[in-house]
Amino acid sequence: MHLPVLLEESLEYLKVEPGKTYLDATAGAGGHLSAIAKRAGESSTVIGLDRDINVIERLGGLADLPSNIRLFHSNFSDIKSVLADSGIGTISGGILADLGVSSMQIDNAERGFSFQQDGPLDMRMDTTSSLSAHTIVNEFSEKEIADIIFHYGEDRHARAIARAIVKSRPIDSTMQLASIVTKSLARFAGKNSKHNKNPATRTFQAIRMAVNEELLSLEKFLEDASSCLEPGARLVIITFHSLEDRMVKQFFRTKSLQCICPPRHPVCTCNTRASLQILTKKPIVASSQEIDFNSRARSAKLRAAEKLDDFNHNDHP
Ligand SMILES: C[S@@+](CC[C@H](N)C(=O)[O-])C[C@H]1O[C@@H](n2cnc3c(N)ncnc32)[C@H](O)[C@@H]1O
Structure with a gap:
């Protein structure tokens, strides 16, 4: 069984509310996805992506999957094409990514992710690659x-x-x-x-x-996901690896800068505008109770940011 990590914190930072569109870029066992869909209610649309076709087929076959969920088999680095194909275009509520592999993938020896059970050397999340x-x-x-x-x-x-x-x-x-x-x-x-x-x-x-070229996918996803957000919508990322966390932190920082002119520059000439506001100065980590219950939560770090509107003018002194 895969337990969703930092579930309440994810819902809180996504600010899930009725009538908006959300996207879970890493549907997995559907823990976060179903919780978002239930909390947002039937007036909302929630898109679930996963690059593992087995994940999408399993979720698609669940009798109790909330009816406001739409599933797509895709790498999250192709989020723009998914949104264009779905006719949705932009996201008004928020986008979540809970990186890495799920317990279901690790526990299936045939997928070759585990060093504790014997299986072929595979490790592809997308079995078509x-x-x-x-x-x-x-x-x-x-x-x-x-x-x-x-x-x-x-x-x-x-x-x-x-x-x-x-x-x-x-x-x-x-x-x-x-x-x-x-x-x-x-x-x-x-x-x-x-x-x-x-x-x-x-x-x-x-x-x-x-x-799985995980860092390359993440780099493209961060850029494209943030460009698909409507003002006020949020981007929430849960990482389990220091390189991924560093990439998210750096991306948020760069996108939240109002000006990148040298400090003594009298007038702003860079025309940089912040497009994101950072909501988590430090990453959110799991409580000791959650870690006791789910050891996978030990290395989880959640960072969140909110899309700013286009009128957020550069206010260089
Ligand atoms: C940690 S699990 C997500 C678990 C999920 N949040 C839940 O509550 O059940 C990560 C999932 O992301 C998928 N994944 C990883 N990288 C991906 C990518 N680049 N694009 C789409 N899905 C990806 C994996 O196949 C896996 O199913």
Whole structure:
């Protein structure tokens, strides 16, 4: 079962109210999506996207799915096309993204996300895309693999892990990969286990992020989603990875700047206008009660911003 993270906080920051349109860019098990649809009521339309076709088919088959929900199989980086195709165009209420994978995807060994159950090296959220974990692990160069593990997994032993992976090829299953990574880290034992995590956690996360080009999708989504918001509508993002959180924080900051002229510039010449107002100076994190109940909430960070209107003129002194 997938428990929605920071659910009440998401609804509060989205300011869910009747008669407006909302979009959940990561429908998953439908926890946030159904809660938004129920709270907004029948006078609203709520769009649910997911790049995993299994997610969309499962949600579409639920007898109790609120009738004001419309589902689309799409990468959220294509949000503009989805809104154009749906005839909705712009969002008056808000857009939510709860990043990463769902417990349903991790628990299905066949999807290859888990290092605790044996399965094929897949890790594709969108099963129609061509790049899988098998290709990265078996065909990428040692340097490319080390860069992925270092950059996305933030593992300082990335080179040692990549060397062990390349030496052990061919590698076909998740447990085989997990065991190779664990053995390659044995000599660093104690130094790597800051949070007593399984040693393969960072490598699996890194390969998953590379397979699904997660940061690239997020970068495009943030830009396009904010341009689809009507004034007063909100953008709420829940991240589980420091690189994603940094990207959201930086994006909100840039879009909330009124002027980027040098400080001593007497007159504004940059013509920058803030398009977003940041609602969360610091990220919202889960309470200890929620973490006790749902360990996945431990690393969740929620950031929210509100779209400003077009008359928000530059007020450079
Ligand atoms: C953490 S789960 C969302 C759970 C959901 N909020 C709930 O309450 O059930 C993340 C979902 O986002 C989807 N996803 C991840 N990246 C995506 C992207 N770029 N475009 C669309 N869906 C994406 C995954 O397939 C997964 O189903």
